[in-house]
Amino acid sequence: MPDSPDSQTVLEVRDVVKTFPGVRALDNVCFELRKGEVHALVGENGAGKSTLMHVLGGVLSPEAGEIFLDGRPFGPANPHAAADEGVCVVFQELSLSPNLSVAENIFAHRQPVRWKWPDLIDRRLLHERTGAILERFELQMDPATPVRNLPVALRQVVEILKAISQEPRILILDEPTSSLTAVETGLLFENIRQLKAQGTSVIYISHHLPEIFEIANRVTVMRDGRNVATCDVTDVTEDEIVRKRGGGEVSDRYGRRETPVGSEGFRSEGGRRGEAFDDVSFSVGRGEIVGMAGLAGSGRTELARAIFGAEPLDAGRLYVDEKPVTVRSPGQAIANRIGYLTEERKAQGLFMRMSVRQNCVAPVLGSFANRWGLMNEKAITALAARSRAEFGIVTPSVNQEVGNLSGGNQQKVLLAMWIDAGPLLLIADEPTRGVDVGAKSEIYRRLRALAADGVGILLISSELPEVLGLGDRILVMRAGRIAGRFEADQATEEKLIACATGIGAGSNPT
Amino acid sequence: MVDKLRDNAALRRIVALADHREFMILYIIVLGIIGLTYAKPEFLSKPSLAAVMLSLTAQSIIAIGMTILLVSGTFDLSVGSTFALAGTVTAIWLRSGMPAPMAIGFGLAIGILIGLVNGLIITELRINAFITTLGMMGLVRGLMMVVSGGRNISELPASFNAFGQGELIPGVQNPIVISIVLIVVSDFLLRRSRFFRQSYYIGGNEAAAILSGINVKRVKVFNFALVGFLAALAGIIITARFGSASTTAGKGLELKVISAAIIGGASLKGGAGTILGSLLGAVLMSIIISSITLLGIDPNWVDFVIGAALLLAVMADATGRKAREAPG
Ligand SMILES: Nc1ncnc2c1ncn2[C@@H]1O[C@H](COP(=O)(O)OP(=O)(O)OP(=O)(O)O)[C@@H](O)[C@H]1O
Ligand SMILES: [Mg+2]
Numbered sequence: 001m002p003d004s005p006d007s008q009t010v011l012e013v014r015d016v017v018k019t020f021p022g023v024r025a026l027d028n029v030c031f032e033l034r035k036g037e038v039h040a041l042v043g044e045n046g047a048g049k050s051t052l053m054h055v056l057g058g059v060l061s062p063e064a065g066e067i068f069l070d071g072r073p074f075g076p077a078n079p080h081a082a083a084d085e086g087v088c089v090v091f092q093e094l095s096l097s098p099n100l101s102v103a104e105n106i107f108a109h110r111q112p113v114r115w116k117w118p119d120l121i122d123r124r125l126l127h128e129r130t131g132a133i134l135e136r137f138e139l140q141m142d143p144a145t146p147v148r149n150l151p152v153a154l155r156q157v158v159e160i161l162k163a164i165s166q167e168p169r170i171l172i173l174d175e176p177t178s179s180l181t182a183v184e185t186g187l188l189f190e191n192i193r194q195l196k197a198q199g200t201s202v203i204y205i206s207h208h209l210p211e212i213f214e215i216a217n218r219v220t221v222m223r224d225g226r227n228v229a230t231c232d233v234t235d236v237t238e239d240e241i242v243r244k245r246g247g248g249e250v251s252d253r254y255g256r257r258e259t260p261v262g263s264e265g266f267r268s269e270g271g272r273r274g275e276a277f278d279d280v281s282f283s284v285g286r287g288e289i290v291g292m293a294g295l296a297g298s299g300r301t302e303l304a305r306a307i308f309g310a311e312p313l314d315a316g317r318l319y320v321d322e323k324p325v326t327v328r329s330p331g332q333a334i335a336n337r338i339g340y341l342t343e344e345r346k347a348q349g350l351f352m353r354m355s356v357r358q359n360c361v362a363p364v365l366g367s368f369a370n371r372w373g374l375m376n377e378k379a380i381t382a383l384a385a386r387s388r389a390e391f392g393i394v395t396p397s398v399n400q401e402v403g404n405l406s407g408g409n410q411q412k413v414l415l416a417m418w419i420d421a422g423p424l425l426l427i428a429d430e431p432t433r434g435v436d437v438g439a440k441s442e443i444y445r446r447l448r449a450l451a452a453d454g455v456g457i458l459l460i461s462s463e464l465p466e467v468l469g470l471g472d473r474i475l476v477m478r479a480g481r482i483a484g485r486f487e488a489d490q491a492t493e494e495k496l497i498a499c500a501t502g503i504g505a506g507s508n509p510t
Numbered sequence: 511m512v513d514k515l516r517d518n519a520a521l522r523r524i525v526a527l528a529d530h531r532e533f534m535i536l537y538i539i540v541l542g543i544i545g546l547t548y549a550k551p552e553f554l555s556k557p558s559l560a561a562v563m564l565s566l567t568a569q570s571i572i573a574i575g576m577t578i579l580l581v582s583g584t585f586d587l588s589v590g591s592t593f594a595l596a597g598t599v600t601a602i603w604l605r606s607g608m609p610a611p612m613a614i615g616f617g618l619a620i621g622i623l624i625g626l627v628n629g630l631i632i633t634e635l636r637i638n639a640f641i642t643t644l645g646m647m648g649l650v651r652g653l654m655m656v657v658s659g660g661r662n663i664s665e666l667p668a669s670f671n672a673f674g675q676g677e678l679i680p681g682v683q684n685p686i687v688i689s690i691v692l693i694v695v696s697d698f699l700l701r702r703s704r705f706f707r708q709s710y711y712i713g714g715n716e717a718a719a720i721l722s723g724i725n726v727k728r729v730k731v732f733n734f735a736l737v738g739f740l741a742a743l744a745g746i747i748i749t750a751r752f753g754s755a756s757t758t759a760g761k762g763l764e765l766k767v768i769s770a771a772i773i774g775g776a777s778l779k780g781g782a783g784t785i786l787g788s789l790l791g792a793v794l795m796s797i798i799i800s801s802i803t804l805l806g807i808d809p810n811w812v813d814f815v816i817g818a819a820l821l822l823a824v825m826a827d828a829t830g831r832k833a834r835e836a837p838g
Binding site for chain 1: 698699702703704705707708710711714715717718719720721722723724725781782
């Protein structure tokens, strides 16, 4: 069990209220953080966790209530002011500048300078310090690498390092592990323990309850913008937390196959693309779920994007229903009934400034046009309303901008959008990222139902239990190649990790 | 052997340099100068060069501010009008007997004020930069016409004219000296200063910049004030240079400056561009124009060629980016 922290209060939130049109995101929430503790915050999608963190981080200002930092009133006007007071946030949405280097992102506007004015940046020192900080995650990349060249997991690490490098007194992590693999999560926990030992307090948001028992001292459960319970992690069980937060049951989360796998629905033969992946051959049967595991940067997303026509294949052939198909653009992929649920919902998946209903129909606009090319708005609204109910999307209206939904609800919109598109092969890239436990089970149920309807699913996920629980077969990618193929009943987490890292047991081609 | 060469940092730098937009343009400019000199040796004569450089001063001074704005993802269409208004009011004040330093100071203050208003409207009221500065462009030029009564204002005091016609460095006219100094300093600052670097973040991803703790509004307002200041400075320098404030001064200047910056690697999407690049873009445009006159080509071709150059530059950039982004 984690060592017990001093019980001195550093941060206190009293009766804070924040409303958005149609939503009371924070409803008299109270919260207390002690010095040197890791305080987990859990709750369903839309419970108001991120909103509270935005308030603490100076992004939003509350309408009522008080906040005290070390007993003094605290109301940062912007993230800068919050950071000056030692409160640093790793936001749920990535906040990096893709064109700038890793070093410049980590030290955004805090780059070491030589003089006060002109405030010239000391490049050497900047890169030196970045190197030292990257060490914390055992990374040896060039600090000058542009962030856009990094896979999502490493971007997330850069984001975390950006906050840690400011040596905060209060570090807020909003779902930091949602795009990390097990290795990086381990390193993150290592870092959190070090910070804790130095007296830093950490607020840790996650939907992953086992993580909370591993790292946190106390846990607060939020529901509908309120604090429904705060207790020591030693005093609760996972089930109790789940009950308090409301939402679905967790028994038999992954469900079970109910229909047999049909004929071959999709096949890739010898797919190759640059240095991203090579010699990738596999098939997905109608109604089959094929799990795909692998480390960050193993080429899974590149493969998915190439199959979907978002990037060209250099070699290889694709077959749908055993007939060769040409896929040179996402449009062609959709026409061949291939769907792709991207892992980067914000940058590539959703139209953040458009409404939920407009997002829902984006991939299938054509089917909502009448013969004069005019959109059938009624049918769109009906579809959106149905998706909202089916997927439990929490939003005051389907006309709400997707950007205003909570992270998990955005993910549900993305899923609804692609399931409504009626694919034969659905490539789901991290489909449950940032989704709460109840909604996760719901997504699993949807994927199962989709498979039962004869859709083949390629499930890319860094969460091994998910891959093991849903996959009929499991492929493991390592350095751009399929390093192992497992039947679900023969696979274990250890075998998959060994195969993905290439350490230990080795591959097990079947 | 090859490995050794590859390890050589200096060599790597040179190779990396060749990859830069600035280098490409410089290369084209050098080729152009060689070609022109070959065809018309008088091109390299001192008066002809001085004329080219002088014609560039206003553009290049304003390009400094415009580049920084473009980097931060926005732009200002009102600079041409500010340029004219600052020259005109300074001239009017001088004619009324105000001492030159004071008149110049007030003229500059007007430029800053216009920039501040632009910046505040855009950041506080969140009105789009195109509309705001388009409105300001008309408003300011109208104001200039009203205060000048639609007439050019000349017969300015000699002490003021000396500012634009003197030669602090013997043989080089002051406007050229001033613009070169400003460009060198600002290019360096935009590359290396922490304050100015913030604009790259803002242009790269504004939402992310806010979450990163950058005071986006303040930086943007500052950038608008800076471009207003520089436009006014250019207007005053040119007025002094010609000893007269013209009512048609600066017409179309804003688009010339933006085109030059884009040829030089800036992007309307923000996050990219350097002052050196914009300057080279402006030099390239002015070489194209002088070659058309020098070679006796019908001057009606000027707009066509400049437009074509702009399109070529952005097309080259788009294909280059595609090629760069292709591998994972
Ligand atoms: N800018 C906004 N405009 C309108 N509504 C918003 C805005 N931001 C958040 N909301 C709403 O406030 C509620 C709380 O959202 P919040 O992002 O805090 O949830 P969360 O607990 O972080 O959920 P998740 O686990 O999905 O990230 C949601 O109903 C969301 O739709
Ligand atoms: Mg959230």
